[in-house]
Amino acid sequence: MILPKNKTELAHRGNKIVYDLGDRIVKVFNETKPVSDVFNEALTLARINEAGIPSPRALEVAQIESDDFGWALVTSKVPGVTLESKIDAEPQRFGEFLEAFIDLQIDIHAHTAPLLNRQRDKYTRMIDSLDQIDATTRYNLLERLDGMKKEFKVCHGDFNPSNVIVSDDETLSVCDWAHATQGSPAADVAMTYLLFSLNSKEQADMYLDLYSERRGAPMQGAVRQWLPIIAASELARKRSIDERFLMGWIDVFDYQ
Ligand SMILES: Nc1ncnc2c1ncn2[C@@H]1O[C@H](COP(=O)(O)OP(=O)(O)OP(=O)(O)O)[C@@H](O)[C@H]1O
Ligand SMILES: [Mg+2]
Known part of the structure; x- marks a missing residue:
């Protein structure tokens, strides 16, 4: 995944940055975050979606094409x-x-x-x-x-x-x-x-x-x-x- 230029930073802490891509949200982790944790967060979110709890949809887990970043979780954006x-x-x-x-x-x-x-x-x-x-x-x-x-x-x-x-x-x-x-x-x-x-x-x-x-x-x-x-x-x-x-x-x- 290549991050688009027109994105807004929502939060920057520890080992990750959360960006607003307009209709989607991407949580980008640095290389210290184990990839299994990112897939686990996506799977957990998918189970929460399926349980019928109001939550953003899990959309994608992707590797970021850049030198300093590791993996990212993409979800739908909840406007508000x-x-x-x-x-x-x-x-x-x-x-x-x-x-x-x-x-x-x-x-x-x-x-x-x-x-x-x-x-x-x-x-x-x-x-x-x-x-x-x-x-x-x-x-x-x-x-x-x-x-x-x-x-x-x-x-x-x-x-x-x-x-x-x-x-x-x-x-x-x-x-x-x-x-x-x-x-x-x-x-x-x-x-x-x-x-x-x-x-x-x-x-x-x-x-x-x-x-x-x-x-x-x-x-x-x-x-x-x-x-x-x-x-x-x-x-x-x-x-x-x-x-x-x-x-x-x-x-x-x-x-x-
Ligand atoms: N799907 C979404 N739709 C709208 N806003 C979102 C969405 N996901 C995250 N945000 C915004 O981005 C902020 C940071 O995201 P999130 O809470 O997932 O990360 P975090 O608090 O850094 O994670 P963690 O608690 O795992 O360290 C949220 O407080 C919220 O304002
Ligand atoms: Mg949070």
Whole structure:
């Protein structure tokens, strides 16, 4: 694939650049990204499309014809703006946006996709890959993971307002399915809670309380159980989140 000249850069981080090609979006990874990860993201997105979840269509995986780039994932473009930019523009409407965001997440959690990767396997691999934790902590985390309720619901894995696109007619779609698995909704809620907490503990608590209310089930206990596992998986992802912040969430075994 040759990238066209008339493209707009949407995001540039870590090992990738996301471009808007007009009617399509292309996520271009550098040469450090394993090609199997790119095909996995495409396959995961195709399964999400087939499950009937509002999402961009998976169109193509292609090698970029240039010296410094590796592989790319092409998807359809969902015209609109991110929920994150809507919240930034009108912070006074946070409560209203949060409700729509939560209802969308609850709708995702009502879906199943039996061929999707399993959450438990993914978190086990991530905890195993960590070299920042000692053997006892690793054992405790894996034992805790093993004891969690076994569920097989679609989980986005990185559900936050920057991955929700609001169209002109106010319909919502979800992009960025690279981390999706089938597993426990409470784990997915714990990830969203952690991501909100990076900016505001108050917003994180509002999110968790409203999710519980809309779902009609208190999630606080299960989320607290998942948080150390989620923080460990986030540490393994090596995003630019403060390592001490994440270690603080992992080291909470005293309250057991
Ligand atoms: N199909 C799409 N239609 C419209 N906008 C999109 C689409 N895909 C991505 N975008 C926009 O590009 C931004 C970045 O894309 P994406 O979220 O997939 O990458 P990322 O956050 O860098 O990925 P990751 O979380 O895997 O590191 C999104 O926040 C969204 O604004
Ligand atoms: Mg994203």
